[in-house]
Amino acid sequence: MHKRTHYEVLEIDRNAAPAKIKAQHRMLVKRYHPDLNPGDPRASQQFREVQAAYDVLSDQDKRRLYDETLRVDPLENFDVYRESPKSYHQYVARQQPRTKRSTRPVTRPSQPRAAYSIYTVFLTLKELFRGARRTLTVGQTYTCGRCRGTGKVDFLTCKRCGGYGFMVSYSKQEIIIPPGLQPDMQIRIDLNQGQPEDELLDAPIRTNISVTIRLDDSGPFEMRDNQVYTTAHVPADLLETGGNWTIPDPVEDEFTFAIPPNTPSGTTLKLRKHGLRLGASSRRGHLYCTVLAANMTGKD
Secondary structure, X not given: OOOOOHXXXXXXXXXXXXXXXHHHXXXXXXXXXXXXXXXXXXXXXXXXXXXXXXXXXXOHHHHHHHHHOEEEEOOOOEEEEOOOHHHHHHHHHOOOOOOOHHHOOEEOOOOOHHHHHEEEEEEOHHHHHHOEEEEEEEEEEEEOOOOOOOOEEOOXXXXXXXXXXXXXXXXXEEEEEOOOOXXXXXXXXXXXOOOOHHHHHHOOOOOEEEEEEEEOOOOOOEEEOOEEEEEEEEOHHHHHHOEEEEEEOOOOOEEEEEEOOOOXXXXXXXXXXXXXXXXXXXXXXXXXXXXXXXXXXXOO
């Protein structure tokens, strides 16, 4: 049975230029990658053949030695794969070239691949209103080069990736959180935005992350049903006579509001347009303030 040469695997001519080899490798990797063809053993096999062919043909010395193992059969007029024991053993004994991906500082994963695309960010009410920036340590995943994403080497668990089929490379990523979000919302951020196309081959397979927004409730405010609530302890005589009282503002420094006369302790007042921004609009929601007499703590 005719065994395909590395040139046939990459679908190129024997005299193909290095740029053509690289371009064909990029195209075929995207076509046969296991993550893009789940459950397809044929695609996985073709992916491994493409990687093996590129490892040889992308290196000038290895390509020269490999070409010596091929000869043209004059009767058939096409390239036939021939193994010369001397040259073949010389070829396999040479050190494997290190690709760009193998030079990255990768470590063995400790959790499933999907977990490295989910993150949580805590924001104050002011940051929810105005937007914020955060720097996250993001674990980007790369297919393991030893087992080619299968998690197995010769039917045994891959020692490099621990059977996960991928490795993890950590990097600092600055993300921009837009204003107007609500707690528990999720946003998706593309980490490859603006990256040159020729660098995408060396990029991780999964290039976006999901960020869940949580509220930092350490301040005097709390969120209930996407509304902002707070409590103000005021003098009892002010509740009887009425007057002005100043409290912190959720997104500014502070503001003053009016307490009507004869206001019972425990009354919740609706302070219009002092809540959070409503989505992407510039309008603000409302703040609900419960006023208590200063000698009442709200505890039994």
